[in-house]
Amino acid sequence: MTQNPADTAPRSTDETEIVLPAELCGAARLGLQIFGFVCLAIGIAGVILPGLPGTVFLIVALWAFSRSSHRLHLWLYSHPRFGAGLRAWHRHRVIPTKAKIAAVAAMSLAAAMLIAAFPSNAWIPGTSIAVMVAVAAWIVTRPGRIADPS
Known part of the structure; x- marks a missing residue:
């Protein structure tokens, strides 16, 4: 399976340049996407439920999507609710x-x-x-x- 060169190109959002690694192919890509969605679900639950650390799971989901789907990575990175915290961590390593x-x-x-x-x-x-x-x-x-x- 060949990759579209646009899928491996640097992606930009806001004022910061994001360089994503090349997407994996086949079963590894599917596995990381599933893992990313599971972490995303736990992260969303963590925002709602007290005591569940949502941010950690959102960061892991962001990593999984960076290797399996640049579109999903940019969606989560730019998300109106979750994106600000993820961008703060990515750019400055800040935990509020x-x-x-x-x-x-x-x-x-x-x-x-x-x-x-x-x-x-x-x-x-x-x-x-x-x-x-x-x-x-x-x-x-x-x-x-x-x-x-x-």
Whole structure:
């Protein structure tokens, strides 16, 4: 299966140039598209449901679409509801302060639930909490807003 040269060309949206990798072909492309749609569905659910980290899944969906469908990638990147956060992450590696608070609060709640659910088995909550602490530390150390250019 050959690719259209226009499918591998850099795509532009807003004022930033986006260079997308070449799309995969065949089963790999289909697999990544399915994976992208699953992540997109979870990401949308995360916007609605408290405690579900929607932004992470939207970022993963954006990556999957960048390798499987440039049209879907640009649709999500330019989306009126989700695009601004994805563009902020892509351009500046910014995680908004509200999102940081929500993520750390959700992980804290999940840790408390794990401790309550497994009172006699410490390795399950211990391992999960260790991962959550590492992820929370990484999230908290990302910038919360775009730095002033001056």
